[in-house]
Amino acid sequence: MRTFLTLENRHEDTLPEGTPWADIRFPARLVEVFLEEYTQPGDTIFDPFAGFGTTLIVAERMGRVPVGIEYNHDRWEYARTQLRPAANLLHGDSRRLIHDLPAPIDFSFTSPPYMNRGDAENPLTDCSELYAPGTDGYEIYLRELSALYRALGERMRPGAWTVIEASNLRREDHLTTLAWDIARAVGEVLPLERETIVGWEPTYGYGYDHSYCLVFRVPDRT
Numbered sequence: 001m002r003t004f005l006t007l008e009n010r011h012e013d014t015l016p017e018g019t020p021w022a023d024i025r026f027p028a029r030l031v032e033v034f035l036e037e038y039t040q041p042g043d044t045i046f047d048p049f050a051g052f053g054t055t056l057i058v059a060e061r062m063g064r065v066p067v068g069i070e071y072n073h074d075r076w077e078y079a080r081t082q083l084r085p086a087a088n089l090l091h092g093d094s095r096r097l098i099h100d101l102p103a104p105i106d107f108s109f110t111s112p113p114y115m116n117r118g119d120a121e122n123p124l125t126d127c128s129e130l131y132a133p134g135t136d137g138y139e140i141y142l143r144e145l146s147a148l149y150r151a152l153g154e155r156m157r158p159g160a161w162t163v164i165e166a167s168n169l170r171r172e173d174h175l176t177t178l179a180w181d182i183a184r185a186v187g188e189v190l191p192l193e194r195e196t197i198v199g200w201e202p203t204y205g206y207g208y209d210h211s212y213c214l215v216f217r218v219p220d221r222t
C-alpha cells in the first residue's frame, strides 16, 4: 500500500435532511482501501467510535463481520438501519463496553472524536447537540484513548492491525498536533508501525487538506 493516497472527500449517500454534524463521516472509499489491504472476507471488523456506521456498512458490504460502538443515540439508531439486523452495534461508551466485546477481533478502523488542546468540552461523551461541557483536559483525553486501545489490544487477534484516522487541528491562533499526539499516546500501548497520509480533494477541514491513517499492530503473543 502506498504511504500517500489521494481520495475524494465526498459521500455516495446522503444522510436524512437536517441531520446534525453530518460532516463527521469519513468517505466509504477510505474504509474500502484499508479493508482491501488488511482484511479477508469473514474477518471481524471493529469501530469503537462508529458514528453513522461507515466502517461497519462497508465491512458488511465486503463480506466482513461488523462490530461497533456508538455513544450518540441518533447516530447509533441511524447506523443500525443501514446494517443487517444481526449486526453487533452497541449503544454506549466504548471505554466501558470494550470489555464486553466478542473476541478475537481481526481489524479495527475508526476516526475518534477530535479535541483541541484547551477545549472546554469532553469529546468522549454523548455529543447529542454539542460535546458535553466539563472537560478533564487534553492529556486525560489522550490517556483515555490510550487505555481504550490497551483494552482493545487484549481483545484482538495477535498480530492484528488497528488503524486510527486523525488530523492535526489548525486554527488561526492555535495548532493542536492531535494526530501526532494520538500516535504517541496509543503508540505507548500498541506499536505504531506505519502511517498513510491521505490527501483529500478538494480539502479536509480543520485547516488541512490531508489527514493521517495511523497503523498500529497488536504484538504477537508468544
Ligand SMILES: C[S@@+](CC[C@H](N)C(=O)[O-])C[C@H]1O[C@@H](n2cnc3c(N)ncnc32)[C@H](O)[C@@H]1O
Pocket: 024, 025, 026, 027, 048, 049, 050, 051, 052, 053, 054, 055, 069, 070, 071, 072, 075, 092, 093, 094, 095, 110, 111, 112, 113, 114, 123, 124, 125, 126, 127
Ligand atoms: C468522528 S465521529 C466517527 C464518524 C464515523 N467514522 C462515520 O463515518 O460516521 C466520532 C464518533 O464517536 C462517538 N463517541 C464519542 N465518544 C464516544 C465514546 N466514549 N464511546 C462511543 N462513541 C463515542 C461520537 O458520538 C461520534 O459519533
